[in-house]
Amino acid sequence: MQVPQDGEEDLACQPWYHGPLSRQKAEALLLEDGDFLVRASRSRGGHPVISCRWQGSALHFEVLRVALRPRPGRPAALFQLEDERFSSMSALVHSYVASGRPLSQATGAVASRPVAQPSCLRRSFSEDALVDSTDGIKHLRTRKRSTSQPTDLEHSGRSKDPSEGPGASTVPGSALLRIGSDSVLLKTPAPLGKTADILRGSDGQLHAKAPTKPLRAPSLVLGEASGPPPTYCELVPRVPRAQGATPVHSCPEPEARWWEAEEEEEKEEDRCFVRPQAEVSFCPPDHPSCLLGCQNRPLDPQILHKLRGLFLEHHPGGTALHLLLVDCQAAGLLGVTREQRSAMGVASGLELLILPHGHRLRLELLERLEALALAGALAVLGCSGPLEERAAALRGLVELALALRPGAAGDLLGLAAVMGALLMPQVSRLERTWRQLRRSHTEAALAFEQELKPLMRALDEGSGPCDPGAVALPHVAPAMRLLEGEDLAAPPAESCGLLLRALHRARLAARDAPQYRRAAAQRLRGFQPHPELREALTTGFLRRLLWGSRGAQAPRAQRVEKFQRVLSVLSQRLEPDSPSLP
Structure with missing residues (x-):
């Protein structure tokens, strides 16, 4: 029997896979904490869902299937639960059960005991295991x-049935029929x-x-454990080990990170125009958060305290790489699937940004810039303690901006967001805080005044560095604002020149998108992100953190206006004697 090489194994041969099964029937099979099964969800287009009982409740975790471009020696799809990806569904289940890791950090649910299906689904390896109907199920002879x-x-x-002929056998209710080379799961x-x-x-x-x-x-x-043998x-x-032998732990090889996967360049003669089908979003799907619950209030003090400690644990260079990774995914520079390319008609988000059907992506990136800038300003204005605490927060933002500049991480989208927080009126009016920064952290203050501010001014004017060798993600915010009808903050005499330079930079960014992709992948090679820090930098998490689970559903302009007023109140309370806001 030939084993498939595309990573999509026959799930019907796995005793824990129940095929198309409703949520209610799955919950009825889960009796004790740790019981789990895998089913194909009809409402999710046949995607695999892990159903597990934990702390008396039945929880359901959708497994994301990421399609890859066909390539020899590489699976056709990866299966992802939270952050880690696997080449097959069996590898994912084996990893979580063998290691005892929780299926999600938010719930802490641990899958330990598979619930066997009442009757084994007997299907061939050539059939797709994730289908919505059972019409294709064929009985093995x-x-x-x-x-x-x-x-x-x-x-x-x-055991053999006396009524049957020689060589025939039956399967009692206490054991599952063995298919292929899979083991029998005993009860x-x-x-x-x-x-x-x-x-x-x-x-x-x-x-x-x-x-x-x-x-x-x-x-x-x-190794052999003391006490009664487990199920x-x-x-x-x-397996029993030899006397005096040392137990050997063989861990599966780590899965290849999707941001390190090399993209196959299409040959020029094979390229053809593909009509775009729909607007594409690169926002990751909503998974259970490991930091926020299902419902949360805006600016939860416990979450803010945890995030402060999380950012203090990481060096600015490591935080910059986390931000680069999330920005490249949000901008469609890394991790773009073949289905997304076919839908948008181009190969990357940098090309989609300048096209008419890139409206949704432009709005998402502009919202991301605003959310990051507001969160950065909150990191300073939320320090109600000593003056040195606010100065240290300013220094942290300056060091992060230095780690994002060209030649370092090269994430100009993240650099624009951090500089937007530092140059926000509610922050820049804090005279005593900036004076304390120059006194206690002179190097950071000089770098901000002499390097970061001129660099940001040049980038906004379209004359800053944009070489793909030094830059991994170019500065496309001015072009996005122009294409969305926003006015440039420039005198009328210079507005025409700024408009032409912004559009020219956007065209160059679209042309050099493959080079930017390679530069970003090179910087992220071997990088191991922290799951919580990576989630804390996503747009969805920032939206829920700043406005709460209910307020996040409000229109973008209304949300930003209300939060600007909140920051103004915080700024006035910190330094009432500083210049008033306009």
């Missing part, structure tokens, strides 16, 4: 098994010796004429 094989059928709980504890015998069987040995095969070594070998699970097989 009964295969004749010889009792002369090393692993007899009696070892796996099978009763099995001795370690019998477990090892069960693992020794293979698909070839079930045939009378097949030659014997060597021992199939499990992917994870655990056997094929996800964490246990």
Whole structure:
């Protein structure tokens, strides 16, 4: 039997996969904490969903399927739950069950015991396992098994029916029919010796004429535990170890990070125009948050305190790489799927930004700029303690901007957001705070005045650096504002020149999009993001943090106007004697 090479294994052969199953039926099968199963959700287009019972409640976690461009030696799709991606659904389930990691940081739910399906779905490897209907299910013909094989059928709980002919066998209710080379999942504890015998069987040995095969070594070998033997699970097989031998832990190889995957360049002669189908959004799908609950209030003090500690734990250079990763995903520079390319008619978000059907992407990036700038200003204005605390917050933003500038991380989109926070009127009016910054952190103050402010002015005017070698994500905010009908903050005599330079820079960014993509992937090569810090920099998290789960649904202009008033009140309370806001 040939094993598929595209990473989409036959899930019907897995005892924990129940095929198309409704949410209500899945919850009825989950009896104790730790029980889990995998099903195909009809409402989610057949996507796999992990249903697990934890703390008395049934929880459902959708697994994101990320399609990849076909390439020899690489799977056709990756399966993602929260941040980590796997080449197959079996690898994902095995990793979470074997390691005991929670399926989500927000719920802490741990999947430990698979719930076997009442009747095994018997399908061939050539069929798709994630379908909405069961019309394609075909029954396997009964295969004749010889009792002369090393692993007899009696070892796996099978017994012969006297009424049947020789070679026929039945499967009792206590065991699942074995398909292919998968192990039998027993509902009763099995001795370690019998477990090892069960693992020794293979698909070839079930045939009378097949030659014997060597021992199939499990992917994870655990030592003998004291006390009664636990229930056997094929996800964490246990085999007896030799006396005096040291247990060997074999961990699966880490999955390739999607931002490190090399993009295949299409040949010029093979390219053809593809009519765009719809507007594309690169915002990640809504997953259970590991920092926020389902419902949250705006500016929750506990969340703000946790975020402050989270940012203090990371060096500005590491935070800059986190921001670069999230910005490249939000701008459609990295992680663009083939379906998204077909829908938008171009290869990256930098090309989509200057097209008429890039309206949705432009609005998302402009909202992201505003949310990052407001959050950065809040980091300073929310410090109600000593003056030195606010000065330290200013220094942190300056150091982050230095780590984002060209030649470093090269994330000019993130640099524009951080500089927007530092140049916000509510922040720039704090005279005593800036004076304390120059006194206690002179180098940061000089870098802000002599390097960052002139650089940002040049970028806004269209004369700053844009070389793909020094820049990973170009500065496209002026062009986005122009295309969305916003006025440039410039004198009338200079507005025409600024408009032409902004559009010219946007055209160059679209032309050099492959070079920017390679530059961003090179900077992120080997980077291991922190899950909570990465989530804290996403647009969806910032929106819920600043305006709450209910306020985040309000129109963008209304939300920004209200929060500007909140920042003005905070600024006036911190330094009433400073110049008043206009």
